[in-house]
Amino acid sequence: MTAFNMPDMDSEQFVLWQALLEKRTGLWLPESRKAFLIAALSRHMRDKEISDYNELYTKLASGAVSVLDWASLVDSLTVHETCFYRETPSLKVVTSYCRNRALEKFQSAPDKPQHFQIWSVGCSTGEEAYTLAIEMDKLNLGLKEACGKTVYFGVAGVDISYPSLAVAREGIYAARQLDFVPQVTKNVYFNRLADEHYQIKDNIRQRTCFIQSNILELNSKLKQEYDVIYCQNVLIYFKQDRKQKVVEQLATRLKPGGLLVLGHGEVTHFENHELTRVDNKHCLAYLRKDNT
Numbered sequence: 001m002t003a004f005n006m007p008d009m010d011s012e013q014f015v016l017w018q019a020l021l022e023k024r025t026g027l028w029l030p031e032s033r034k035a036f037l038i039a040a041l042s043r044h045m046r047d048k049e050i051s052d053y054n055e056l057y058t059k060l061a062s063g064a065v066s067v068l069d070w071a072s073l074v075d076s077l078t079v080h081e082t083c084f085y086r087e088t089p090s091l092k093v094v095t096s097y098c099r100n101r102a103l104e105k106f107q108s109a110p111d112k113p114q115h116f117q118i119w120s121v122g123c124s125t126g127e128e129a130y131t132l133a134i135e136m137d138k139l140n141l142g143l144k145e146a147c148g149k150t151v152y153f154g155v156a157g158v159d160i161s162y163p164s165l166a167v168a169r170e171g172i173y174a175a176r177q178l179d180f181v182p183q184v185t186k187n188v189y190f191n192r193l194a195d196e197h198y199q200i201k202d203n204i205r206q207r208t209c210f211i212q213s214n215i216l217e218l219n220s221k222l223k224q225e226y227d228v229i230y231c232q233n234v235l236i237y238f239k240q241d242r243k244q245k246v247v248e249q250l251a252t253r254l255k256p257g258g259l260l261v262l263g264h265g266e267v268t269h270f271e272n273h274e275l276t277r278v279d280n281k282h283c284l285a286y287l288r289k290d291n292t
């Protein structure tokens with residue numbers, strides 16, 4: 001037993017757990033995270049009155065536990081750290097792309113309403129999706145001023161974690177979570193609640209939706225195509241070959257001419273003949289060819 005009365009886990013057991021998590025979620029736990037895995041499994045085992053890792057492993061691997069149990073275990077093993085306005089260079093690429101694309105479309109099809117669908121991949125508790133929606137709303141104010149027109153936009157936040165999505169849907173955050181939100185933006189887009197909490201205003205909430213899904217299962221789900229796919233700080237926890245596969249899948253969900261924005265270090269040596277790298281040294285972004 002370890003110091004906290006957790007059963008020891010031998011290396012054979014650790015390798016089995018490592019492989020199971022990687023296969024089902026993409027999460028790759030290095031040996032250095034073994035104590036973290038043990039702590040999460042032990043909490044789960046205590047709740048379920050299971051006394052050893054093999055018994056829990058067999059139940060999970062054979063599907064003998066409920067989907068919710070598996071989800072809660074995955075939730076305790078994944079990193080959900082996030083904040084508003086987290087990756088400013090990546091955000092700038094999105095807003096500048098949407099602005100240019102909107103102006104092009106207004107010119108080529110003046111009478112056609114223009115729509116932008118944005119996907120926040122691994123949206124955690126919603127800050128990223130709301131930041132994107134706020135920036136799109138600001139973009140609309142600029143477009144209205146410049147040419148009297150606006151675009152319709154929607155932001156879909158997708159995550160594997162049910163508890164994170166519940167927070168996202170509520171859109172309520174403690175004051176300290178808004179540290180990176182400019183004061184003017186806070187005034188315009190948030191309602192101040194009691195106890196130093198803020199809620200995203202309805203006009204922005206109405207532009208966002210939150211969906212539970214596993215990005216390893218994109219083949220079978222989320223058939224929609226997007227103008228912008230925004231994936232930051234998600235694939236860094238995946239193995240290189242898995243990252244490549246997920247990015248390939250994400251690329252298939254881009255509309256022609258669409259933009260894929262990845263965090264630095266999300267993927268290295270990625271090439272796809274349908275995509276062209278955007279020339280920007282602060283962020284990793286690709287445009288899908290537009291053959292339409």
Ligand SMILES: C[S@@+](CC[C@H](N)C(=O)[O-])C[C@H]1O[C@@H](n2cnc3c(N)ncnc32)[C@H](O)[C@@H]1O
Pocket residue numbers: 024025026027078079080081082083086121122123124125128158159160161164213214215216231232233234
């Ligand atoms: C570190 S957070 C990043 C949040 C946000 N993108 C950001 O950059 O601030 C990573 C999120 O990816 C989610 N995630 C991890 N594996 C996933 C998977 N296989 N499918 C969907 N979401 C996943 C986690 O639940 C977590 O909320």
